[in-house]
Amino acid sequence: MKAVNLNSFGYTVWKGNKIYPASFQCGYCGSYVTSNYGMALGYGEEYNFYNNKPYGVYICTKCNKPTFIPSEGIQIPGSKFGSDVKGVSEIVNTIYNEARDCYAADAYTGTVLLSRKLLMHIAIDLGANEGKNFKEYVDFLANEGFITATSRDWVDVIRKISNASNHELVKNTKEDAENLLQFCEMILKTNYEYPSSLK
Known part of the structure; x- marks a missing residue:
């Protein structure tokens, strides 16, 4: 049986080498960071990958935890609003x-x-x-x-x-x-x- 190349159907695939940088507020530590470390979400046709947008799993440069940015305006986990408060019960x-x-x-x-x-x-x-x-x-x-x-x-x-x-x-x-x-x-x-x- 012949193997099927999913990329030839225009499927979205994970590509782990060079990653396009993204700036975001980390949902874990709250830091504003720019990261180009992680796993890019690339779009493929045959063996040619396109990765010219800040989509993928990005590693926070402060706490080293992953943030998933699948498309414009979506971030998982999202960033919290407000700040931590000290001295509270x-x-x-x-x-x-x-x-x-x-x-x-x-x-x-x-x-x-x-x-x-x-x-x-x-x-x-x-x-x-x-x-x-x-x-x-x-x-x-x-x-x-x-x-x-x-x-x-x-x-x-x-x-x-x-x-x-x-x-x-x-x-x-x-x-x-x-x-x-x-x-x-x-x-x-x-x-x-x-x-x-x-x-």
């Missing part, structure tokens, strides 16, 4: 990072719902009583000064986004997820990281 930090992981997986509704839960945990961690509703926890953060006066306009935006996600059949956007994560990160930095850096 374990439960609050776990939920914050779960929300960031959802964002990296393009699960924006999950990001919003976890951010809502995160704000409730932050409020309890900072002294609110358990058993309250979301509005009461956000009001606690605002009234007790854990949200800066200049950020109070955000409170209504956060309430609207998170209430719609929790009580209505909506699909949240990337912008919704970024807004909530940015707001949560601001609260974490001002109430945990900055005070802990003085100790």
